[in-house]
Amino acid sequence: MVRDVAVIAFAQMPNVRAETVLNEVEMLMPVIHDVRQRAGLDQQQIGFTCSGSTDYLSGQAFSFVSTLDGVGPWPPIQESHVEMDGAWALYEAWVKLQLGDLDTALVYCYSKSAPGPLQEVLSRQLDPYHVAPLWPDAISLAALQTRSLLDAGKATEADFAEVVARSRRNAMDNPNAQLAWDRAEADLLAEEPMVDPLRKHDCPPISDGASAVILAAGDRARELCARPAWIRGIDHRIEPMALGLRDLTVSASTRLAGEKAGVGGAPMDVAELHAPFSPQELILRDALGLGDHDNVNPSGGALAANPMMVAGLTRIGEVAQRIIDGTAMRGVAHATSGPCLQQNLVTVLEGDPT
């Protein structure tokens, strides 16, 4: 039996190309304070704390240890950390609340993607013996995926331009977006490819960012929030890393996670998909049965800001915030990790009927 757990508060910092003044702890602290204030909880009232980050972006082993100091874990707290996007930290916290001993959880994530050469850093994720020595960059890998999508006749470059134009136009209404503009699709298509067939605008910006969520269970959620965003289903799945083992034109792991999370149960008012490259939105729409849904990535998605380790949790937060605000009743959020959508997490959120 699943215990009702909801997102009751969400906060994020405005995404920027490079936060050069503040360190990671200083960058994260206002977000933590903001989300705790929104929930009306101080750290000692929070049952479980879980964070997501990666040492490879900080350039230092055990980097999460410093940020935990900023949270104020005294007296000692129940806490954990995942070397994954914050969306998976939320998953661990959701599991913890399922056990029934604790009623609230703080989930946070942060990264500076900007200080190192991100494309080179991400290549350190690949098979260390056979692939990483070749230093393939994430854009080239996404370009291979895009090429297979085009070759399969499943999408056109005009489809990509539609995703880009809509996402960046949506981002104009998102105060936390890093990249927002209004340009005609024809203009976009007139640009030269950067890594063929991807044009520069098909790629996400490099972003520094942080976000945080408070979860609460059952009656505690109702006490703390007028309109909790209930997690109706959450699941994550992985595929082999090797590109040759996968059909890159589909996302089998997203489809499976979506089924387990109950995506098909009822219509969605909103979807936030973590698609760093524009063609990936089309693959994810297909995997989640969203077809030509007219409210995908109202925040602008990862094309508006793509802080590594953060963009996934932010998708959950963006959907939850709309339910908390009362502008949406039901939504789906998606997070991804690894090259070419290797690992995917899907969350279905729902408000109480008004």
Next chain:
Amino acid sequence: MSKDRVAVVGIGQTKHQATRGDVSMAGLVREAASRALTDAGMTWSDIDAVVVGKAPDFFEGVMMPELYLADALGANGKPLFRVHTAGSVGGSTAIVAAQLVQAGIHERVLTVAFEKQSESDAMWALSMPIPFQPPLHAGAGGYFAPHIRSYMARSQAPDHIGILVALKDRTNALKNPYAHLHDHEISFDSIKDSMMLWDPVRYAETCPSSDGACAMVLASEAVADRAEGPVAWIKGTAMRSEPTMSADRDPVLPRGGSDCAADVYRQAGITDPRREVDCVEMYVPFSWFEPMWLENLHFAPSGEGWKYVEDGVTQMDGDLPVNMSGGVLSSNPIGASGMLRFAEAALQVRGQAGEHQIDGARTAVGHAYGGGSQFFAMWVVGSEKP
């Protein structure tokens, strides 16, 4: 809400050694995981989810290596999760895996922890600048030596206690075929005469750098009830964290460790750990941490931990055997070291610890710590269903 019961039904580990040059990272984790599956009488397709843990990715030079290892760990189409909580990670990883079963989400979870330290130089990866402190320490021993000095001053412990712990653990390791260090010539004097590294910690009182992996299959009550051999029932799990720097904290006897122990004993219904626990695997990377943790985990009164060591209480034939496997002092694949403690506790209550078995062990504690003595993970396992 009631938690589902969980049991350890399969355990596997690699031979730990300085360099496992015969296998890739994938081969290393596969070796431990395959042994755990065989022990559980299962195949890869029986597993619902995989939970991986390891210490900093810089130790191997691969960012989030679980992504690359998904294939080797049979995780295709399954949930794969990666935990990292510093040195306590092997324990935390087992706890996160256990919670998936406790919550009723999965029935059979494979959990794996590893480190392949030979791929890089962990000592320097562990020598991070600490804000507001002069960058004087090299390696974790440099960080912890002042804590040990403080313990010696407070408890008036004599200098040779650390040597006794090292002698016991390295001697126990001779009974464990998987242990990294097998020094058949070890003696009190050979430890005493070894090089002083971080006063008062000598070379022979320090953990080695190891390549190695540990894996366990955790299963629901329904699955465990059908197991052919004995299983280890999880009677309690707990984690605590505290800051690196806080005016209130005592890094020698940290409150987080004490709270963690109190929580896990309460869950397991243990009121007098010294009497009710049959054996303990605790995370002792430097010899002196045994007496310190004996006190921190409520086995010995404050200031008395070293007397247990001196009196032989923690020997294989003592009242409260500690680190029967040889402990971290004999094998230290860092990310796996916590899980090895948890796994040894489970082996003991299953009666399958071979030459390092404590006769009649029914209740055992596994303990791991990390960071600047600030992250703690513990479990209590028993031979009887809770």
